[in-house]
Amino acid sequence: MKSELTNFHFIRAGMQKRRRRWLFVTAVLTISACLLCCLMLMLGNTIYPVNEVVRSLFGEQIQGVTFAVNTIRFPRMLAGVFAGFAFGVGGYIFQTMLRNPLANPNVLGITSGSSVAAVFCITVLHTSNAVVSVASVGAGLATVLVMYVLSKGKTFSIGRLILIGIGIQAMLDAFISYLLLLSAQQDISAALLWLSGSLNGVQLSELPPLMLTVLGLTPIAALYGKQLNMLELGEQTASSLGVATNKTRLVLIVWAVFLVAVATATTGPIAFISFLAGPIANRLVDIGASNIIPAGLVGANIVLIADLIGQFAFEYRFPVGVITGLIGAPYLIYLLIKMNRKGEL
Amino acid sequence: MEKSHLFRAERLAAGYEEKTILHDINVDIPSNKISVIIGSNGCGKSTLLKTLAKLIKPSQGEITLDGKAISKIPPKKLAQLLGVLPQSPIVPEGITVADLIGRGRFPHQSLFSGWSKKDYEAVAEAMEMMKVTEFADLDIDELSGGQRQRVWIAMALAQQTDILFLDEPTTFLDITYQVEILDLLTDLNKKHGTTIVMVLHDINLSARYADYVFAMKQGQLLAEGAPEEVITDALISDIFGMECVVIDDPVSHTPLVVPVGRYHSTVNLF
Numbered sequence: 001m002k003s004e005l006t007n008f009h010f011i012r013a014g015m016q017k018r019r020r021r022w023l024f025v026t027a028v029l030t031i032s033a034c035l036l037c038c039l040m041l042m043l044g045n046t047i048y049p050v051n052e053v054v055r056s057l058f059g060e061q062i063q064g065v066t067f068a069v070n071t072i073r074f075p076r077m078l079a080g081v082f083a084g085f086a087f088g089v090g091g092y093i094f095q096t097m098l099r100n101p102l103a104n105p106n107v108l109g110i111t112s113g114s115s116v117a118a119v120f121c122i123t124v125l126h127t128s129n130a131v132v133s134v135a136s137v138g139a140g141l142a143t144v145l146v147m148y149v150l151s152k153g154k155t156f157s158i159g160r161l162i163l164i165g166i167g168i169q170a171m172l173d174a175f176i177s178y179l180l181l182l183s184a185q186q187d188i189s190a191a192l193l194w195l196s197g198s199l200n201g202v203q204l205s206e207l208p209p210l211m212l213t214v215l216g217l218t219p220i221a222a223l224y225g226k227q228l229n230m231l232e233l234g235e236q237t238a239s240s241l242g243v244a245t246n247k248t249r250l251v252l253i254v255w256a257v258f259l260v261a262v263a264t265a266t267t268g269p270i271a272f273i274s275f276l277a278g279p280i281a282n283r284l285v286d287i288g289a290s291n292i293i294p295a296g297l298v299g300a301n302i303v304l305i306a307d308l309i310g311q312f313a314f315e316y317r318f319p320v321g322v323i324t325g326l327i328g329a330p331y332l333i334y335l336l337i338k339m340n341r342k343g344e345l
Numbered sequence: 346m347e348k349s350h351l352f353r354a355e356r357l358a359a360g361y362e363e364k365t366i367l368h369d370i371n372v373d374i375p376s377n378k379i380s381v382i383i384g385s386n387g388c389g390k391s392t393l394l395k396t397l398a399k400l401i402k403p404s405q406g407e408i409t410l411d412g413k414a415i416s417k418i419p420p421k422k423l424a425q426l427l428g429v430l431p432q433s434p435i436v437p438e439g440i441t442v443a444d445l446i447g448r449g450r451f452p453h454q455s456l457f458s459g460w461s462k463k464d465y466e467a468v469a470e471a472m473e474m475m476k477v478t479e480f481a482d483l484d485i486d487e488l489s490g491g492q493r494q495r496v497w498i499a500m501a502l503a504q505q506t507d508i509l510f511l512d513e514p515t516t517f518l519d520i521t522y523q524v525e526i527l528d529l530l531t532d533l534n535k536k537h538g539t540t541i542v543m544v545l546h547d548i549n550l551s552a553r554y555a556d557y558v559f560a561m562k563q564g565q566l567l568a569e570g571a572p573e574e575v576i577t578d579a580l581i582s583d584i585f586g587m588e589c590v591v592i593d594d595p596v597s598h599t600p601l602v603v604p605v606g607r608y609h610s611t612v613n614l615f
Contacts, residue, residue: 230448
């Protein structure tokens with residue numbers, strides 16, 4: 001029989017070890033995201049060395065380099081990092097809060113809501129990119145609002161929310177198909193490019209909303225990360241441990257929806273990021289701590305890797321969403337089989 | 346740490362949707378004692394416990410803790426005084442035992458405070474008390490039902506509250522584990538003077554472990570008092586709608602309920 005003091009040290013050592021692992025994984029993910037960012041800036045039709053890239057970013061005019069790096073590669077890299085982070089965080093919040101790996105902004109219809117608005121703007125109204133962005137954010141938020149009202153009932157039910165989300169998504173997807181069938185040939189390709197999720201042609205001027213949203217709202221992770229973990233214990237346990245469950249859920253949903261909607265507006269729905277990032281982060285770190293930040297970093301890493309693969313691995317350049325779709329689909333099938341075996345479906 | 350509290354509910358009514366389950370209930374929880382709520386299935390004992398724990402909003406009446414309405418006490422503050430173990434808590438997938446129990450410290454931690462020595466001590470003590478220390482770094486999925494239940498109670502203990510509510514903490518457990526858990530809860534009551542209120546199915550274990558019994562029928566409080574006063578032939582027959590004989594428990598000398606039934610009976614009752 002161990003003495004009480006040894007027990008104390010044993011338990012503390014275990015918990016601290018897991019916390020150190022969190023720090024370690026977060027640091028590694030940050031470093032790898034930075035390295036991928038450097039690659040994004042260096043690689044292209046011409047490969048530029050680091051020193052030229054840095055000098056060019058700091059304003060020096062270098063023949064050929066400045067245009068390629070500052071105007072094309074730099075915005076592309078920023079869009080990838082921030083959109084990946086936003087999708088990762090948004091997905092993780094939904095999956096954790098609803099305790100279901102299938103619950104993510106795609107399934108819940110948010111992405112479809114944004115997509116309908118974007119496709120409508122592109123094919124019918126022929127508006128500018130800025131209008132497409134605003135409309136898709138608005139539509140994403142509106143979709144959530146409708147979903148929330150429909151699934152409210154007398155008591156909050158996760159199952160109802162997910163089912164209604166799936167229903168809304170199916171309806172909106174049908175509407176997107178309808179719009180595409182109606183539209184002119186030249187608009188279809190623009191719409192499809194947007195729908196597949198792409199970092200192509202992102203301009204620096206389009207990025208501030210996404211960057212401000214991510215940077216401005218990430219501190220919420222510090223405020224509500226612990227509460228999110230508590231919600232995972234179920235409504236009753238969380239509230240008996242002193243969590244204001246309704247308020248917490250509202251803050252988290254609005255935050256996640258905003259992140260996903262703004263990111264979708266900027267890059268289009270990059271497939272499966274919000275679905276993959278959370279589970280990967282949970283696997284890398286134990287789930288004792290809040291994995292909001294690691295999930296965001298995983299999201300950024302996946303987008304950058306997928307975009308590099310899409311640009312350089314094949315003869316033809318694929319948009320990033322095609323690659324993430326190829327990575328994500330097998331995982332979805334694996335997850336469905338696993339859940340089916342456990343009788344969770 | 347032994348601290349007395351006045352926990353009182355007056356003219357309480359509550360229920361789900363349109364259906365009222367509790368009718369006009371007045372309760373004073375005896376401080377620093379073990380109280381057990383008994384009654385047949387669907388009589389509202391869980392609902393009463395949940396309402397007292399602020400998990401269900403009462404449609405009428407008031408619940409006060411030390412003279413203050415619990416609806417007015419901020420959630421975290423209340424959670425420092427009152428711990429609740431729900432009937433079927435949800436386990437997050439892939440969490441270790443120590444981390445789960447550590448979540449019981451939430452009400453004591455402020456926004457930016459990390460883990461203090463006191464937090465670790467509370468977790469270590471709770472684990473020691475529920476004899477789950479050796480499982481600290483295991484995944485909770487690897488434990489048996491009885492072990493898991495002890496982990497949940499440890500989480501509520503790590504909360505270090507003066508009052509603890511438990512909704513059927515022994516249901517689905519073998520008799521060995523039932524007795525073990527009730528023994529551990531009695532340890533807690535004796536060591537820290539924790540006021541314990543629980544819903545139990547087993548009436549004989551209730552009679553043995555309770556200092557005070559609340560007997561419910563159809564959403565109303567039928568009787569309350571020491572087990573010897575409440576658990577009688579007449580009252581138990583009334584509550585459960587079944588003839589029975591109450592004898593002396595040879596081990597604890599508390600009331601022991603023996604059901605009669607239609608077969609095998611050699612007792613001529615009337």
